[in-house]
Amino acid sequence: MASFTYKAIDHNGETENGYLIAENIDEAQNELKNRKLIPLKLKKSNTRFNFSFFSSIGFSKLSLISRQLSTLINSGIPVDQALDSVSNQIEPLRVKNKLKQVSLKVKSGFKFSESLEEHPESFDKLYCSLIKAGESSGELGVILEKTSDFLEKRANMTQEITGALVYPAILFTVALGIISMLLVYVVPDVVSQFSSLNRELPFLTKYLINLSEIISSPFFLFSLMIPLLSFFILVRYLGAEKVKTKFDKVLLKIPVIKDFLLDADLSRFTSSLSLLRMGNVSILNALQISSDTISNSYLRSSIKKASNNVKEGESIARSLEKVDVVPPLVIQMIQNGENSGKLEEMLSKLSDYLETRFKNSTKIAMNLLEPLVIIILGVFVALIVLAILLPLIQLNTFTTTL
Secondary structure, X not given: OEEEEEEEEOOOOOEEEEEEEEOOHHHHHHHHHHOOOEEEEEEEOOOOOOOHHHHOOOHHHHHHXXXXXXXXXXXXXXXXXXXXXXXXXXXXXXXXXXXXXXXXHHHOOOOHHHHHHXXXXXXXXXXXXXXXXXHHHOOXXXXXXXXXXHHHHHHHHHHHHHHHHHHHHHHHHHHHHHHHHHXXXXXXXXXXXXXXXXXXXXXXXXXXXHHHHHHHOHHHHHHHHHHHHHHHHHXXXXXXXXXXXXXXXXXXXXXXXXXXXHHHHHHHHHHHHHHHHHOOOOHHHHHHHHHOOOOOHHHHHHHHHHHHHHHHOOOHHHHHOOOOOOOHHHHXXXXXXXXXXXXXXXXXXXXXXXXXXXXXXXXXXXXXHHHHHHHHHHHHHHHHHHHHHHHHHHHHHHHHHO
């Protein structure tokens, strides 16, 4: 199948721009004819640069698609027609194109879940498994609605994580840039005026001069390249995944960051596990699929390894006890769910609790980081100003004495 973009005139004489999926240009022309459109321009879309990054569909967009499909399917509209209806309204073009491809596959006799599985770059294993569960249970519309809620929460959490990481990084970069500019350009010009005084400079001023000379030196830039080069050698020697796993393990040992990361990852894990179990997905498959929603590679691999014990008859709670970074509260709530026979409900409540705690932690961090960075910047600038003023004060005192 190939995608084609077209410009055509409809039966009202108005110009219409769009795209369609066809085997070749002849089939594309026939499709336009069936739609009662007169083609003005028809050409094959360029898919040369169709990397998976650009082919993926974001959580927010996928949530919107799922909700619209749920509404249409619950109204009794067949899946293929629902897909056509949603694709005609959705933007951008690449998402529209993807839905059209799925629709054509469904029309040719394949199941909705099977059609989605042919596009793993856009629809991950979790999404396809949920759709398959909806088809098996006969409640596809209900599952799509729940999936939409899950994706919306996941999108919000991703935005909050990005905001929590990006904003402090920008503040820190700006602060570092200002301090570097002062040390490299301002301090040498000002301090050079004191070189002809033939007097002992204050300790703070001498320290500032030395720091300015180090930063201005070309060897300083070279020294910054050494850790970067070492990192690339490490990645080359051990492999990117092993390096990431070791780095993620270190992150989970830092007190504040540890809680922040665990709340986000375990909230996604428990929420997706609850959804899959509600869709009657086997516990082993549900654990493996839910583990893929965890971003921390050390936690993800540890939970996957621990979930293998479930094959041997262990409970989920007992298996997770072997993961050293999983909080006791999480294990206790899962154990209560298993003992009461209400695991799905307990997982959903646990996910909501972890998400709320994560949001509160994010708000506190954001409220503290901005003034903290400003204070640190203010202290550094004050020290630089003081280092410049001290020789002037010393000179003024010496002149007054004379």
